[in-house]
Amino acid sequence: MSRRPRIAVRHLSKTFRDGGREVVAVRDVSFEIVDQEFVAVVGPSGCGKSTILNMIGGLATPSSGVVEVDGRAVAGVPPGVGYVFQKDTVFPWRTVARNIALGLEYRGVRGEAQRRRVQEAIRLAGLDGFEDAFPATLSGGMRQRVALMRTLVVEPEILLMDEPFGALDTHTKLNLHAELLALWEARHQTVVFVTHDLSEAITLADRIVVMSRRPGRIKLVYDVQLPRPRDVIALRETAEYARQYSEVWHVLGQEFGPEGASAAPSGTSPSGGAGGAGARTRSIEP
Amino acid sequence: MSVVAWRVVILIVLLGAWEGLTRVKAVSRTPGLYWLDPFFISRPSAILERFVYLNSDQVRLTLWEMALSTVQSTLWGFVVGVSTGFVAGLVLGRNERLARVFEPFIVAFNSLPRIALVPLITMIFGFGLVAKIVLAWTIVFFIVFFNTFQGARSVDADLIHSARFLGAGERQVMTTVIVPSALAWTFASLTPSISFALIGVVVGEFLGGESGGGLGYLIIQSLGTLNAADMMVAMISLGLIGIVMALGIRQLEARLLRWRPEHRTRR
Numbered sequence: 001m002s003r004r005p006r007i008a009v010r011h012l013s014k015t016f017r018d019g020g021r022e023v024v025a026v027r028d029v030s031f032e033i034v035d036q037e038f039v040a041v042v043g044p045s046g047c048g049k050s051t052i053l054n055m056i057g058g059l060a061t062p063s064s065g066v067v068e069v070d071g072r073a074v075a076g077v078p079p080g081v082g083y084v085f086q087k088d089t090v091f092p093w094r095t096v097a098r099n100i101a102l103g104l105e106y107r108g109v110r111g112e113a114q115r116r117r118v119q120e121a122i123r124l125a126g127l128d129g130f131e132d133a134f135p136a137t138l139s140g141g142m143r144q145r146v147a148l149m150r151t152l153v154v155e156p157e158i159l160l161m162d163e164p165f166g167a168l169d170t171h172t173k174l175n176l177h178a179e180l181l182a183l184w185e186a187r188h189q190t191v192v193f194v195t196h197d198l199s200e201a202i203t204l205a206d207r208i209v210v211m212s213r214r215p216g217r218i219k220l221v222y223d224v225q226l227p228r229p230r231d232v233i234a235l236r237e238t239a240e241y242a243r244q245y246s247e248v249w250h251v252l253g254q255e256f257g258p259e260g261a262s263a264a265p266s267g268t269s270p271s272g273g274a275g276g277a278g279a280r281t282r283s284i285e286p
Numbered sequence: 287m288s289v290v291a292w293r294v295v296i297l298i299v300l301l302g303a304w305e306g307l308t309r310v311k312a313v314s315r316t317p318g319l320y321w322l323d324p325f326f327i328s329r330p331s332a333i334l335e336r337f338v339y340l341n342s343d344q345v346r347l348t349l350w351e352m353a354l355s356t357v358q359s360t361l362w363g364f365v366v367g368v369s370t371g372f373v374a375g376l377v378l379g380r381n382e383r384l385a386r387v388f389e390p391f392i393v394a395f396n397s398l399p400r401i402a403l404v405p406l407i408t409m410i411f412g413f414g415l416v417a418k419i420v421l422a423w424t425i426v427f428f429i430v431f432f433n434t435f436q437g438a439r440s441v442d443a444d445l446i447h448s449a450r451f452l453g454a455g456e457r458q459v460m461t462t463v464i465v466p467s468a469l470a471w472t473f474a475s476l477t478p479s480i481s482f483a484l485i486g487v488v489v490g491e492f493l494g495g496e497s498g499g500g501l502g503y504l505i506i507q508s509l510g511t512l513n514a515a516d517m518m519v520a521m522i523s524l525g526l527i528g529i530v531m532a533l534g535i536r537q538l539e540a541r542l543l544r545w546r547p548e549h550r551t552r553r
Contacts, residue, residue: 059447077450089448093466093545102462103452134545147448154452 003034006158006190007056012065014051024215025051028065031209031218036188040201042248043211044255049194050162052216056192057083057160069158082156082189086163090135090143090150097122097131099146103154121149124183141172145179152183159189163196177203177232185229198252202245203232210248213255220251305330328515333522336515340504352499353523356487359415359500360531363422364483370423371430372472378431379438380464396428400486404493413494422486426479430472437471438464470546473539480531488524501527 014026026048033039041049054060055067058077069078090099100121104114122131125145135143144164151159165173181204184191195201201208202224210220226240235241287295307321308329324332340349378385403424411417441464449463491502501520508516 057451077447079453081451083448083451085444085448087444089442089444091445091463091466093470093543095545102449102454105462106449106453106455106458136545136547150452 003036005032006035006037006070007033007192008066008068008071009052009056010066010068012052012055012067013063014048014055014060015063027215027217029211029216029218030065031221033190033192035190038184038191038193038204038206039209040193040195040205040207041209041211042195042198042201042252043216044213045196046214047211047255048214048216049196049211053160053162053192053194057081078158080156081158081160082151082154084144084147084151084159084161084164086166088135088140088143088147088167090146092135095132095134096127096138096146099135100150100153102150107154117153121153125149125179139172141168141176144168144176148176148180148183152187155187157189159191161191161193163194165200166195166197173200174232180204181228181230181232198245198248199236202226202241202248203230203235208248210252211255219255220248222248301330324514325512326514328518332515333518336513337519337522340516340519347499349504349519349523352501352504352520353527355500356484356491356502356524357527357531359418359487359490360422360480360483360527362415362419363486364426364480366419367423367426367483368430368472368476368479371427371475372434374427375431375434375472376438376460376464376468379435379468380460385435392428392431396432400425401489404489407490408494417494418487418490418500421490422483425482425486429475429479429482433475434468434472437468440471441467470543473543476535476539477532480535481528484524484528484531 009032010030012026012029013024016023016025029048029052031039041052043049051060055062056069056074058074067074069081072078091102094102097118101114101118104110104117109117122128125148127142127145127149130138130142135146138146144167148164165176168176177200191205193201193204198208205224208220208222208224209218210222211217212219222244224244226235226238226244304322304327308324308327310321312319312321337349339345342348378388400421404421407417407420407424411420445463445467446459449459454462487500488502488505491500492506501524504520505517508514508520
């Protein structure tokens with residue numbers, strides 16, 4: 001099966017200026033994402049994964065290399081692309097319903113058509129009864145649901161997500177994984193999902209791009225072979241999940257902590273400290 | 287005892303002491319002197335008397351008419367000052383280059399004590415309503431301008447980005463992100479603005495109140511006749527006007543900023 005490429009990243013590098021010092025955030029990164037593919041980009045914080053996402057979304061310009069979306073070099077926010085930020089970007093002065101209506105408003109969809117689509121999105125997100133609530137009265141998880149539905153209501157074919165669930169507790173996160181997968185099964189958007197949480201990446205993605213520490217380079221591209229549709233809870237108890245987790249962690253674990261001595265995942269003992277070697281014998285995250 | 291009860295008690299004690307001490311003669315060798323001299327600070331009963339008299343038809347211009355004149359000038363100055371200050375704040379707040387060009391002029395004009403402008407403004411605009419509006423405007427404009435400017439500058443960039451990803455054009459970014467975001471800052475400047483508008487108007491009336499009356503004119507006129515009671519009447523009226531206008535703004539703020547958590551809990 002060969003699907004048309006939607007996003008192409010070629011020899012992408014990004015250098016920042018920090019005072020007089022030059023900091024290389026991303027070094028020579030290339031990959032391609034095909035239509036309807038769900039790709040997760042995983043790496044330790046500061047590895048430039050969000051920078052790559054920002055360059056795809058036109059929020060940052062590459063120092064060298066190119067980013068193409070649908071065959072066209074990105075300059076400014078590309079059309080048909082949705083972006084979900086880690087930070088809370090729900091407009092606090094608008095109610096839930098009016099936040100979700102934003103994209104429709106910008107496109108001139110008004111009246112009954114707007115109302116119907118907003119209602120549908122609210123129902124899908126399980127936000128019934130909160131239509132007229134202001135964001136300040138909602139929990140973090142609910143606000144992120146609003147942000148997600150606000151993006152999806154205008155039906156983008158490409159979805160860029162920058163650690164969208166990073167600030168949420170584990171339980172809320174799992175619920176949102178299930179909801180995101182259900183929504184994705186319905187429309188099969190092309191997704192680039194940036195995260196530092198490997199279990200999240202395996203749960204959601206078809207393919208995982210593993211980044212090294214700064215300067216960020218690609219260390220591994222891993223095809224997740226878990227059948228869909230996935231049950232986010234049951235999935236974690238399967239041997240396949242455990243095997244694939246440890247395969248990726250074997251590479252990714254070296255990138256966490258100082259000098260590769262991995263201190264990253266919780267539930268692991270600090271003994272050993274032999275970096276990647278230790279990771280192989282380690283128990284798997286819940 | 288409740289807070290309100292305490293307030294009432296304090297008010298009664300103060301007024302009683304004022305009335306009493308301006309009536310009781312001091313036991314001293316200088317006859318005719320009171321503990322507090324009513325010539326300078328009048329006394330509550332006399333003030334009440336003047337209050338009634340100034341509202342009767344025995345005067346050319348009633349207190350009510352003077353108060354209305356002051357309120358009218360203040361509201362005009364406020365509205366003109368807020369709207370121009372808001373627009374200027376938005377424009378310069380979103381245009382780095384323009385802001386840098388205008389910065390020294392704005393700082394220079396703002397550091398000028400506004401009272402120094404009164405004679406010039408009177409010379410240009412005469413003794414009427416316009417002069418008072420202009421004077422109030424010169425103060426209100428800057429208060430609102432600086433707040434809106436800060437507000438427009440500190441709009442969260444990610445909010446603007448998310449609007450762009452949702453398909454917003456430049457105008458839509460302005461109306462749906464920058465204006466509502468900056469409004470929260472602008473509102474913070476409205477309460478001081480209305481007080482300063484009132485100050486500007488009263489100062490304007492000191493010099494050129496006669497044509498429209500106004501409470502500032504009453505104060506200056508009372509100075510001419512050394513009438514402390516009338517001054518007190520004018521001051522109490524100004525205080526009441528100030529309170530009512532501040533409450534009005536608070537109501538407006540609570541309505542328009544009802545999305546903010548602090549307005550939610552206050553109700």
